[in-house]
Amino acid sequence: MAISHYRRLNMTAHQNEQDIIIRTERGLTIAGTRITLYDVMYYLKFEYPRKYIRDAFILTDEQIDGALAYIETNQEAVEEEYQAILRQSKEIRQYWEQRNHEHFARIAAMPPHPGYEAARLKIIEQRTRREASKK
Numbered sequence: 001m002a003i004s005h006y007r008r009l010n011m012t013a014h015q016n017e018q019d020i021i022i023r024t025e026r027g028l029t030i031a032g033t034r035i036t037l038y039d040v041m042y043y044l045k046f047e048y049p050r051k052y053i054r055d056a057f058i059l060t061d062e063q064i065d066g067a068l069a070y071i072e073t074n075q076e077a078v079e080e081e082y083q084a085i086l087r088q089s090k091e092i093r094q095y096w097e098q099r100n101h102e103h104f105a106r107i108a109a110m111p112p113h114p115g116y117e118a119a120r121l122k123i124i125e126q127r128t129r130r131e132a133s134k135k
Contacts (some may be wrong), residue, residue, distance in 0.1 A: 020066030027081060028070070030063050037078055038085050040067050 020031055028037040035057050043053045054064040071078050112120060 020063055021070045027085065028078065030057075030059065030067055033057070033059070033063070035059070037067060037071060038082050040064075041071065041078070041082050044071070 021037065022029055022031045026034070026036050029035065030037070030040075039057065040053060043056070048056075050064060050068065053059075054061065057064075059067075
């Protein structure tokens, strides 16, 4: 990942890099925030400018400089962790999509609740009108 054009380090940010980036149960995190380096890396992948990333996460110059410096200094290790997080996220998403699919299928197979016939008819009529207006 080429982030040299994002690099705007001053001596203080470089010296405090270890104080700015901490490891939490969420992974490598910007100290004092819930923002992980993986969040920052997502924006870097799409080549967002440093200022945009800083403002999007409401970070100080010192925090964004420390995060970018840490990513650049430890590029291989951070990228490896980032890829592991992406794989884990995909697995979790697939699990819940499957589980929700099964859950919604069970709900659809259930008989309608008594007393809601008028509401169901109204919903069906609205859906029919909406689909007809799309054509």
